Amino acid sequence: MRKIKELVIERGLLLSALITIAVTVGIVLVLSIEAVNFFSEVSIIDFLTDPEWTPLFTDKHFGILPLLSGTLLTSFIAIAFAVPVGLSISIYLSEYAPKSFRRTIKPLLELLAAVPTVVYGFFALMVVTPFLQSFIPGMSSFNSLSAGLVMGIMIIPYISSLSEDALHAVPNSLREAAYGMGSTRLQNSFKVMVPAASSGIIVSIILAISRAIGETMIVAIAAGQQPRLTFDPTVPVETITAYIVQVSLGDVQHDSLEYKTIFAAGITLFIFTFLLNTISYRIRKKFQEKYE
Amino acid sequence: MSKDKKESVIESSIKRKYKLQAKDVKVWYGDFMAIKGISMDIKPNKVTAFIGPSGCGKSTFLRLFNRMNDYVDGFKMGGEINIDGSNINAKDINVELLRKQVGMVFQKPNPFPKSIFENVAYGLKIQGLKDKAFLEERVESSLKQVALWDEVKNDLNKSALALSGGQQQRLCIARTLAVEPSIILMDEPTSALDPISTAKIEELIYKLKDKYTIVIVTHNMQQASRISDNTAFFYLGELIEYDKTNKIFTNPEKEQTENYITGRFG
Ligand SMILES: Nc1ncnc2c1ncn2[C@@H]1O[C@H](COP(=O)(O)OP(=O)(O)OP(=O)(O)O)[C@@H](O)[C@H]1O
Numbered sequence A: 001m002r003k004i005k006e007l008v009i010e011r012g013l014l015l016s017a018l019i020t021i022a023v024t025v026g027i028v029l030v031l032s033i034e035a036v037n038f039f040s041e042v043s044i045i046d047f048l049t050d051p052e053w054t055p056l057f058t059d060k061h062f063g064i065l066p067l068l069s070g071t072l073l074t075s076f077i078a079i080a081f082a083v084p085v086g087l088s089i090s091i092y093l094s095e096y097a098p099k100s101f102r103r104t105i106k107p108l109l110e111l112l113a114a115v116p117t118v119v120y121g122f123f124a125l126m127v128v129t130p131f132l133q134s135f136i137p138g139m140s141s142f143n144s145l146s147a148g149l150v151m152g153i154m155i156i157p158y159i160s161s162l163s164e165d166a167l168h169a170v171p172n173s174l175r176e177a178a179y180g181m182g183s184t185r186l187q188n189s190f191k192v193m194v195p196a197a198s199s200g201i202i203v204s205i206i207l208a209i210s211r212a213i214g215e216t217m218i219v220a221i222a223a224g225q226q227p228r229l230t231f232d233p234t235v236p237v238e239t240i241t242a243y244i245v246q247v248s249l250g251d252v253q254h255d256s257l258e259y260k261t262i263f264a265a266g267i268t269l270f271i272f273t274f275l276l277n278t279i280s281y282r283i284r285k286k287f288q289e290k291y292e
Numbered sequence B: 001m002s003k004d005k006k007e008s009v010i011e012s013s014i015k016r017k018y019k020l021q022a023k024d025v026k027v028w029y030g031d032f033m034a035i036k037g038i039s040m041d042i043k044p045n046k047v048t049a050f051i052g053p054s055g056c057g058k059s060t061f062l063r064l065f066n067r068m069n070d071y072v073d074g075f076k077m078g079g080e081i082n083i084d085g086s087n088i089n090a091k092d093i094n095v096e097l098l099r100k101q102v103g104m105v106f107q108k109p110n111p112f113p114k115s116i117f118e119n120v121a122y123g124l125k126i127q128g129l130k131d132k133a134f135l136e137e138r139v140e141s142s143l144k145q146v147a148l149w150d151e152v153k154n155d156l157n158k159s160a161l162a163l164s165g166g167q168q169q170r171l172c173i174a175r176t177l178a179v180e181p182s183i184i185l186m187d188e189p190t191s192a193l194d195p196i197s198t199a200k201i202e203e204l205i206y207k208l209k210d211k212y213t214i215v216i217v218t219h220n221m222q223q224a225s226r227i228s229d230n231t232a233f234f235y236l237g238e239l240i241e242y243d244k245t246n247k248i249f250t251n252p253e254k255e256q257t258e259n260y261i262t263g264r265f266g
């Protein structure tokens, strides 16, 4: 009886693993087939080098660079804001704060990630942008700075919470060694704890980057919907994700070339997150080899 | 009196003085009283062993000398701990400086996940010392003192975690020696090691007492009798007997001491 139960559980687990793999393969297949269709009509060279993206206009251009720059710019701003803040929070919680404080504050921080992104989008548009405009004259109502900062707030808990877990998992004996050698709390944190937890911290940052690159709602609402090849954070831009929603929700005909652009954009996004995953995997392996 | 003779007289009078002193020390963890009023003096350049059953407060008491209990939740203490005559719990004491003077070696080897070189140089680096030649020299001399130099001199940039447990423990001792403390506290430093590594560390402790005052907690009676000059027997938060090691192991005053020691030998 017991044996049968275990067999059923085992098969069940295997099945769910297989379903996950099948879904992933399916997504990649659909993306690839549609993208191949697209590239039979648009040259891949144009796609990668044309500085304009205007598939919905009469004068059509299919250069991905403007969407890519919008995605990278907003993500960069988010990360540049979230990494120092998130890391400081994690170090404070794990190395300085009393246990009771840590226990209450951590779930509260994690709530930040649970706020619906549409709320963040309007927060960026209605609160942060006017605030920034008050001291950046000439800033447009849609811009990547505001969207990026708010996206940064959203991903802080990814960094603070996972990094804190990584720091917390460092054996207490290392803390004792650091303090026993006469380290201050600051030296203990930055010379011993952060290096010891570095692989976990890096993974948390990469996860946050993936999250930022894939984020849709905030940028669609607050960064504008104007593909533009620029690194000026005060003007409207469009990210890959925002473009995909725009077309999916619009009245573009489903088998048209215009519609297929979203698969080309989608596969670009996919390649990016795939690269990030690979990098994070490599980094993790390297650190493991170094310290094991 | 010649100059040399005069100096040796002064030196011996310094040596006769006590290095560590505890005066009516009490410790609480929350409501639980772990140390119930202990006074003792520890002589310089001697190895002093703390023995006693598990939970009697040896570690708690040992960690008072470098204030390692400061971070423990609910820790409170009364009484006074003096090092070279000055109270280490006084307001103006810099704990970090105190810990550079009072090194500690723990039960489980705990090298930093850094290279062998970085481990030994750590204490110097956090003091702001950067001169490469100086660091290299100090790393070499520290590793030589613990007889690890020949084993690792070609692998100084390798991770310390790749060493064996016994080598790691000697590395941890070298790391402590590198900042030139005057006192070394050891909390069961060999309990996680094999007999050969243990023998090496015992030999090392024996050699180190020329330069350092060593206090060692041990559950190993043979170890205490082999390496220590004085032995203190603790029981339930109290110091039962403290005397020359020879005396404690051959002719203890208190029955409790005798029971503990003989019980251990079977
Ligand atoms: N952080 C702490 N919080 C609460 N109680 C503690 C703490 N550390 C130690 N104690 C208690 O204080 C007493 C003394 O503990 P201590 O670790 O000093 O004993 P020990 O003699 O070193 O024992 P062992 O030989 O097992 O290492 C024990 O009863 C223990 O339960």
Ligand SMILES: [Mg+2]
Residues within 6 Å of the ligand: B058, B059, B060, B187, B217
């Ligand atoms: Mg102990």
